Amino acid sequence: MATYKPVVVQACPKLGERITQDTLYWRGYKTPVQIKEFGAINKIDFSPVPPYNYAVTASSRVHVYGRYSQEPIKTFSRFRDAAYCATYRDDGRLLVAGSEEGNICLFDVSGKAPLRQFKGHTKPVHLVGFLSGKYQIFSGSDDYSSYLWDIPSATEIISYSEHTDYVRCGCASKVNADVFITGSYDHTVKMFDARTKSSVMTIEHGQPVESVLLFPSGGLLVSAGGRYVKVWDVLKGGQLLVSLKNHHKTVTCLCLNSSGQRLLSGSLDRHVKIYSTTSYKVVHSFNYATSILSLALSPEDETIVVGMTNGVLNVKHRKPDEKNENSPKKRQPAYRTYVKGKTYMPKQEDFCVSKPVKRVLRKYDKLLRSFQSSKALDAVMEPPIMLHTPEVTVAVMQELHRRGTLRSALAGRDEKQVNLLLTFVARRVIEPRFTPVLVTVADMITDIYQPVVGQSSIVDKQFLKLQQAIGKEIDYQEELLEVLGMMDTLFATFTKKRDTRLEENKNNGITEIIGTNRKY
Numbered sequence: 001m002a003t004y005k006p007v008v009v010q011a012c013p014k015l016g017e018r019i020t021q022d023t024l025y026w027r028g029y030k031t032p033v034q035i036k037e038f039g040a041i042n043k044i045d046f047s048p049v050p051p052y053n054y055a056v057t058a059s060s061r062v063h064v065y066g067r068y069s070q071e072p073i074k075t076f077s078r079f080r081d082a083a084y085c086a087t088y089r090d091d092g093r094l095l096v097a098g099s100e101e102g103n104i105c106l107f108d109v110s111g112k113a114p115l116r117q118f119k120g121h122t123k124p125v126h127l128v129g130f131l132s133g134k135y136q137i138f139s140g141s142d143d144y145s146s147y148l149w150d151i152p153s154a155t156e157i158i159s160y161s162e163h164t165d166y167v168r169c170g171c172a173s174k175v176n177a178d179v180f181i182t183g184s185y186d187h188t189v190k191m192f193d194a195r196t197k198s199s200v201m202t203i204e205h206g207q208p209v210e211s212v213l214l215f216p217s218g219g220l221l222v223s224a225g226g227r228y229v230k231v232w233d234v235l236k237g238g239q240l241l242v243s244l245k246n247h248h249k250t251v252t253c254l255c256l257n258s259s260g261q262r263l264l265s266g267s268l269d270r271h272v273k274i275y276s277t278t279s280y281k282v283v284h285s286f287n288y289a290t291s292i293l294s295l296a297l298s299p300e301d302e303t304i305v306v307g308m309t310n311g312v313l314n315v316k317h318r319k320p321d322e323k324n325e326n327s328p329k330k331r332q333p334a335y336r337t338y339v340k341g342k343t344y345m346p347k348q349e350d351f352c353v354s355k356p357v358k359r360v361l362r363k364y365d366k367l368l369r370s371f372q373s374s375k376a377l378d379a380v381m382e383p384p385i386m387l388h389t390p391e392v393t394v395a396v397m398q399e400l401h402r403r404g405t406l407r408s409a410l411a412g413r414d415e416k417q418v419n420l421l422l423t424f425v426a427r428r429v430i431e432p433r434f435t436p437v438l439v440t441v442a443d444m445i446t447d448i449y450q451p452v453v454g455q456s457s458i459v460d461k462q463f464l465k466l467q468q469a470i471g472k473e474i475d476y477q478e479e480l481l482e483v484l485g486m487m488d489t490l491f492a493t494f495t496k497k498r499d500t501r502l503e504e505n506k507n508n509g510i511t512e513i514i515g516t517n518r519k520y
Contacts, residue, residue, distance in 0.1 A: 004369045006361060009395045012433060022262075022283035026274060029304060029316040035070055037063070041307025042126075043085045044296035047109075049092035052298050054305055056313060062086040062097055064109070067303060068317070076107050078114055082124070089130045096137055098125030104139055106151065116154045120147055127170045133177035136194070140167030140182045148180075148194055160192055162199050169211045175218035183209030189223050191234070203238040205230060213254040213263075222263065224251040229265050231280065242280045246273050253295040266292035266306060288314060364396050373405040374412070381417070386424050390434065393424065398437045406441070411448050415456050418449060422462035429466070430473045442466060 039059030046054045053073065056063045060079045063072035076086075081100035088095055094115075095107045104118040104125055118137065127140035136157065137149040146167055148157040165186035173179035178194040185208040191201035207226030214221050214234075220241070221232045229244040229251055249268035256263055262283070263275040268291040274284040286304075294307035306314040346352055361369070367376035377400065380386075380393040400406040410421070422445065429438040446463075453460060 004361075004365070006359075006365045007368065007395050007399050009392050010433065012391065020283065022274070022276075026284040026286075028319050030319055031316075033070060033315045033317075035065075035313040035315065037307075037311040037313055039082075039311050040309050041294050041311065041313060043087070044294045044305050044307050044313075045087050046296050046298050046303075046305075047088045047092040048090055048299060052300070052303075054296060054298070054303075055086040055088065055095060056305075056307065057083050057086040057097060058307070058311060059083070062095070062107075064095075067298070074109075076105075076112065078105065078112075084124065084126045085128050087129045089134060090132065091134065094130075096128045096130065098128045098139060098141075100124045102141065102143075104128055104137065104149070106137070116151065118147075118149045118154060118156075120149075120156050120159070121145065126166070126168045127182065129170060129172050129180070131172045131177055131180060131194075132174050136177075138170065138172065138180045138182075138192075140170050140184075142166045144184075146170075146182050146190075146192065148192075158194060158197070160190075160199065162190060162202075163188065165208075169209060171212055171214050173214055173218050174216055179218075181212055181214060181221065183212040183223060183225070185209065187225070189221070189232075201234070201238050203232055210250060210252050211254045213256060215256070216260055222254055224254050224265060226250060227267075229254070229263075229275075244275065244280060246282055247271065249291075252291075252293050255295050255297050257297055258299055258301050264295060264297065266295040268292065268309075272304075272306065364392075368396070368399065371405075373400055373403070373409040376400070377409045378417075381420055381424070386420075390424070390428050394428070394434045394437050397441055401437070401440060407444050407448065410441070410444055415459060418445070418456075419458050419462055421445060422459065422466055426462065426466040426469045430469055442470075 037056065037058040038061060041056060041058045043057040044054055046052055051067055053064050053066055056065060060077065060082055062076040062083055064074040064076075066073050076083075076095070076097070079097075079099050084098040084100075086095055086097040093109055095109055097105050097107070099105065102119070102121040102123055102125055104121075105114040106116040106118070108115050118139070121139065121141040121143055123142035125139050125141045127138075129138055130136070131138060135151045137151060138146065139149065140146045144161060144163045144165060144167065146160045146163070148159070149155070150157050163182065163184040163186050165184050167182050167184045170180060170182040173181075179191065181189060181191050183189045183205070187205050187207060187209065189203040189205055189209055189212055190199040193200045203221070203223065205223045205225050205228070207228055209223055209225040211224040212221065219233065219235050221234050221238075223230050223232065227245050227247050227250065229246075231241045231244075233239045233241050247265065247267040247269050251265050251267045253266040254264065255266075261277050263277050264272055265275070266272045270288045270291055272286040272288070272292065272295060273282050275281065276283050288306060288308065290312070291309045292306055293309055296305045297303070302318050304316045308314065364376045364379040367379060376396060380396045386393055397406060400409050413421070425438050425442050425445070428434045429442060449459070453463065
C-alpha cells in the first residue's frame with residue numbers, strides 16, 4: 001500500500017513589514033503590565049522630577065504610582081464624587097485636581113488633606129493646571145467658564161466666559177507665565193493672557209475639542225477632536241499647518257516625547273498613533289484591548305502609560321540595553337564548528353545510516369487518510385482556521401473535489417453548518433487565489449440545498465449575500481474589461497504614430513541621399 005501524501009496547502013507570499021529605526025525603537029518596550037482601577041481613567045500625569053511617579057485619576061480617587069510599582073504608593077480620596085485631571089506642578093511638589101461638584105483641590109504630594117480648595121465653578125471641573133509661574137492655577141468647567149486662581153491667597157484673579165459649551169481640555173505655555181489655552185466642545189480653541197480681560201486668539205477646530213497640546217517652544221499648537229489631529233502655527237495667528245486623519249474614531253488624548261520629535265495620539269478606536277513632528281507621518285502604532293481615554297509618556301521616554309474606558313491601566317517599560325561593556329564577552333564557537341561534516345562525501349566502504357523522519361499529520365490529513373470526507377471538512381471549518389488560515393480550508397475542499405467526494409461532504413448538514421459554509425464562501429470567493437475552487441463549492445451548495453430555500457431565514461440571508469458578492473465581482477470585472485479596452489486603444493494609437501514617424505524618417509533619408517547624388 002502506498003504511503004499517504006499530506007494535503008498540499010498553497011502558500012502565498014506575504015508583504016514584509018518595513019522595518020525602520022522608529023519600529024525598532026518603539027518595539028523596545030516590555031510586555032505591558034495591567035493594573036485595574038475603580039473606573040474609567042480620565043487623566044495620567046507624570047511628575048517632572050525623579051523618580052518620575054505618575055498620578056492616575058479614576059472615579060473618585062487620585063492614585064500615585066511609582067515607576068515600577070503595581071500598587072499605588074499614595075492615594076488622594078477627599079472627593080465626594082468623581083475626580084478629574086490631576087496634574088503635577090513643574091517642581092513635582094504640588095498636585096491639583098478638579099471634581100464633579102465644581103471644587104478644585106490642591107494637594108501637597110507628601111500629605112493627604114487638601115492644602116487649598118478653590119470654589120467658584122457651578123458645574124464639574126474637567127480642566128485644571130499650573131501656569132509656568134508656579135503660583136497660579138487655571139481651570140475650565142462645564143459651566144462654559146475658565147478661571148485663573150492665586151495659590152497663596154486661594155482667590156480668583158480673573159474669569160473668562162467666552163466659550164459656549166463645555167471646557168474639557170487645556171494647557172499652559174512654558175515660555176510665558178501668563179498664557180494658557182483651553183479647548184471646548186463648541187469646536188474652538190482659545191488662548192488667554194492673564195494680563196488681558198479677553199482671549200487673545202481663537203482657533204476653529206471644526207469638531208468638539210478633546211485635547212490640546214502646546215510645543216515646548218510655544219510656537220506650535222496641536223488640537224484633537226473628532227477623528228482629526230490638527231497642528232497650528234501660533235506665531236502666524238493660528239494658521240493651520242497640517243490636518244491629520246489617521247484614526248477611525250474620536251481622538252481623546254495627545255502627548256509629546258521628551259525630545260519633542262514624536263507626537264502621540266490615543267483614540268477610542270483602541271490605537272495609539274506615533275507621528276514624526278517633521279513630516280507628520282505615522283511612524284509606528286500600538287494596538288490596545290479597549291478604547292483609550294488618557295495617555296502619558298515619562299520624561300525620559302522610559303515608560304508609556306495608557307488609561308482605558310474599562311478602568312485598566314496599561315504600563316509599558318523600555319527594555320534595558322542588552323549590551324554591557326563591563327561584562328566579559330562569551331567566546332563563540334568558530335565557523336568551522338558549524339559546517340564540520342556537511343561537505344563530507346561517503347566513501348565506497350562506508351556504511352550509511354539514514355535517520356527515519358517522523359511525519360506528523362494534522363487532524364484533517366488523518367481523517368482524509370481514513371476516507372472520512374465529511375469529518376475532514378468539519379475539521380477545517382472551525383472559525384480560527386477559516387479566519388486566519390483560509391488557504392487550509394480551500395486546500396481540503398480542492399482535495400475532496402479531486403477525489404470526487406466533495407458533494408457528499410457538503411450534503412446532509414444542518415442550518416448552522418450551512419450558514420457557516422455560505423459565510424465562508426461569500427467572504428472568500430472574490431479572492432483570486434480561491435475563486436476557482438470556491439465557485440465549484442458554491443455551485444454544489446446551491447444544487448444540494450436549493451429544495452430547502454425559504455425554510456430558514458438565516459440560510460436565505462447568506463444566499464443573498466453570496467449573490468451580492470458575486471454580482472459586485474462581475475461588475476468589477478466588466479469595468480476592468482472596459483478600462484483594458486481603453487488602454488489597448490491608446491497603445492494602438494501610440495504604435496501607429498511611432499510607425500508613421502519611422503516611415504517619414506526613412507523617406508527623408510532616401511530623399512536626402514538622392515539629392516546628394518544629384519549634386520555630384
